[in-house]
Amino acid sequence: MRYLSGAMTKTTVDVDASRIDRREFLWLCGATAAILGLGEGWVPKIAEALEKAAVQRPSVMWLNFASDTGCTEALIKANYPNIAQLILETLSLDYHETIMAAAGVQSEEILAQALKKGGYILIIEGAVPTKKGYGMIARRDMIDIGKEFSAKAKAVIAVGSCATWGGVPAGNPNPAGLKGVRDALGVDCINLDLCPVNEAILVATIVDFLLTGKVPERDRFGRPKIFYGQTIHDQCERRAHFEAGRFVERFGSKEEELGYCLYKMGCKGPMTYANCSKVRYNDRVSWCIGAGGPCIGCAEHGWVDKFAGFYERLPGVAVPGIEGVEAGADKIGLVAGAATAAGIAAHAIATAAKGRFKGEPPERGVKKE
Ligand code: SF4
Ligand code: SF4
Missing domain, CATH: 4.10.480.10 (Cytochrome-c3 hydrogenase, C-terminal domain)
Structure with missing residues (x-):
């Protein structure tokens, strides 16, 4: 985890020591276009959207509720070329309690500042206990924290099956009354199911949001049809x-x-x-x-x-x-x-793009075994 062992400020992750070069950047843009079912003509548009975002640095708040942090692991262990870096170098990951250096009062201050400002992309990992006292952070119930932060977000993304419907911790008998973000908080979120989430899907979802400013078309479970069609x-x-x-x-x-x-x-x-x-x-x-x-x-x-x-x-x-x-x-x-005509059509496009995405990433000094 190169960027974790590097310097970290109290609010952001510093990835200067491991910047992705232009070729890798464009390869990642191409890979992301393929996942989104977009043709090669979209690569420059994706690159432009990401470059613009890298200047504006949209704020991302990542909250962890009831889970084993497997989705965070999936994200930070991707390493060649590091698709997670695409996020970290483009967005401002202002809060992620698993990987940030801040703790205790300092982390509560970051939360308070973000809440005051609003307008962030909120990513939630983990199920939400709906019974009071079953899941607390800084003496507050997770459900109250989730409601407060989702109300000020410009988009809410639930990553992994714990956050989308409850997942493993919500298995029978589920004494904590664990539910997914949408049901527990009553918010219209993008559900990225899978256990753990696939980091490429998460990146593609964020890129799609940066490109269009809208949430993608979803099925009745809140899953983007392009990935789950x-x-x-x-x-x-x-x-x-x-x-x-x-x-x-x-x-x-x-x-x-x-x-x-x-x-x-x-x-x-x-x-x-x-x-x-x-x-x-x-x-x-x-x-x-x-x-x-x-x-x-x-x-x-x-x-x-x-x-x-x-x-x-x-x-x-x-x-x-x-x-x-x-x-x-x-x-x-x-x-x-969830199969729909749109989903099937999207799949057809994605299939056409399959070869490009599976292509080898550019050489980067260390050869992949
Ligand atoms: S192949 Fe099946 S079990 Fe494996 S990650 Fe995909 S949905 Fe889950
Ligand atoms: S063909 Fe169908 S049933 Fe057989 S391994 Fe693949 S997904 Fe499973």
């Missing part, structure tokens, strides 16, 4: 195996080695809406199914209980060549959630 199943590299009835039935088997479909190992890809196969994780190296694990459906609201039995087969999906038809996997996905 199509099922994992429809974008899966193992889909041909599913259609041909070639399945892994046991880990350690030859079928697993051959990369067959993981549906019988509990894959929830047919009813999960997200673009993980495109944006991938760990610097775009791989993703759950690519790494050999079934999708556990972490982009869906309620997945912790709804999809429990992560290695158990999803009922109601027709398995080609093996069983009678109950409902096609595509139909299951449609019933589960």
Whole structure:
């Protein structure tokens, strides 16, 4: 975490020691355009919007509520080229209690100043306890802090499934009454589901907001359709195996080695809406199914209980060549959630952009292994 070991002021993160150069900057703009389903013609516009923002330094307040800070980890551990740096060098991350140097009274002063000023982009990580006394910061309930800060924000982004609907801490029996930002605070936020959030999606969302000044079109769960408009199943590299009835039935088997479909190992890809196969994780190296694990459906609201039995087969999906038809996997996905014509169209554009995003980033002295 280069920029964390560097100098930090009490309110911002200093990234001077690790500035991204022009080639990397343009590559990141291109990668972000691809995630947003925009053509190459948008790269200069994205670059211009970011350069303008780098002068104005829009304020970002990042509040942590009930979570394991996994989304922060996902953001700060991205490292080559550091997509998080794009945020840190463009925006003014004025408050993030996990990574800032300020603590105690000093951090409360920063919060008070920001609140007085208003107009920041508010990012919330973690679920909100709706029962009083179950989650407090500086002797105040998280729900009260969240309401106060969301009222003065120009945009609210809930990152990760804890913030979007409650996530792992809201699993049954949920004694703290944990809920997502939208339900607990009653605010219209952009929900970036996934556990943890994919940092590339977060950056693309912020860039989109800087470009348009508007929140993106969203589905009924508050998720941007451009990222969550199509099922994992429809974008899966193992889909041909599913259609041909070639399945892994046991880990350690030859079928697993051959990369067959993981549906019988509990894959929830047919009813999960997200673009993980495109944006991938760990610097775009791989993703759950690519790494050999079934999708556990972490982009869906309620997945912790709804999809429990992560290695158990999803009922109601027709398995080609093996069983009678109950409902096609595509139909299951449609019933589960959010596919729309707009989403499908967006997916088509995103698919066209896929090659560009997966292209290698520019060389940067240290070669990626
Ligand atoms: S069931 Fe899972 S592994 Fe199989 S094609 Fe669908 S998403 Fe991919
Ligand atoms: S592939 Fe499935 S389990 Fe993995 S991050 Fe995406 S939605 Fe979550």
